[in-house]
Amino acid sequence: MKAKQTILSITVVIFICFQLIFPTATAHTGGVFTIIVSENGVVPGNVQMLVNDTARWINVDDRDNVTHRIFVDANSDGIYNGTEDWDSGNLTHQCEHVNGTKVDENCNAYFDIPFNETYLNMSYFNVTGTYAFFDLVYNETSESTEIVYGNVTVNSDSHLTAGFQDTNSNNKETIDDEEKNEDSDFLLIIAAASAIGAMILGGMILFGNKEE
Numbered sequence: 001m002k003a004k005q006t007i008l009s010i011t012v013v014i015f016i017c018f019q020l021i022f023p024t025a026t027a028h029t030g031g032v033f034t035i036i037v038s039e040n041g042v043v044p045g046n047v048q049m050l051v052n053d054t055a056r057w058i059n060v061d062d063r064d065n066v067t068h069r070i071f072v073d074a075n076s077d078g079i080y081n082g083t084e085d086w087d088s089g090n091l092t093h094q095c096e097h098v099n100g101t102k103v104d105e106n107c108n109a110y111f112d113i114p115f116n117e118t119y120l121n122m123s124y125f126n127v128t129g130t131y132a133f134f135d136l137v138y139n140e141t142s143e144s145t146e147i148v149y150g151n152v153t154v155n156s157d158s159h160l161t162a163g164f165q166d167t168n169s170n171n172k173e174t175i176d177d178e179e180k181n182e183d184s185d186f187l188l189i190i191a192a193a194s195a196i197g198a199m200i201l202g203g204m205i206l207f208g209n210k211e212e
Contacts, residue, residue: 028052028157030116035150036060037068037091042135045150050157051115051127057135058110059091065140067092070111072133072152080134086113090138115154128154 030052070088071080088111095107137146
């Protein structure tokens, strides 16, 4: 009976050690990252987000007879209006509704692209990368056009948080990441040593009980 209790205790200790060495990973569930399209341009122009996030371009330009149209280079071939690329169609400031239903089904004030494996029909790491886009601004009154360029960078969810990224703090973030990695490596070494020690101790006790 004592040997069984000892073996059970050792098993629990080993299980805890392995949990420390190989923690359970949870995928980033995703959120909506808003990109404001206005008279003054696109903000932010360079987006940092994670796999499973959705990029949402929202038109807040309330000028009369002005439309915005988002083109995204999906396959990074330098062409924005290819058959594989994404086109929002004309985005207006607002759409007319009657009893909660849009009068014109083709009227849109925003445009969504979910950067996930299902929507893009890609593997997880193929979803990551930088997607160039531009906003085609058309003024119907003056018949003039303007193009505003930007990028959406989709990262894996390792060591990153969705949201705005301060490019001026890249060096500091790199140093912080290196320090965190060193701390993690140290903890992994301790956990591995603890697991090996527990197994050795269990073997000694088990063989000792057999000899008795």
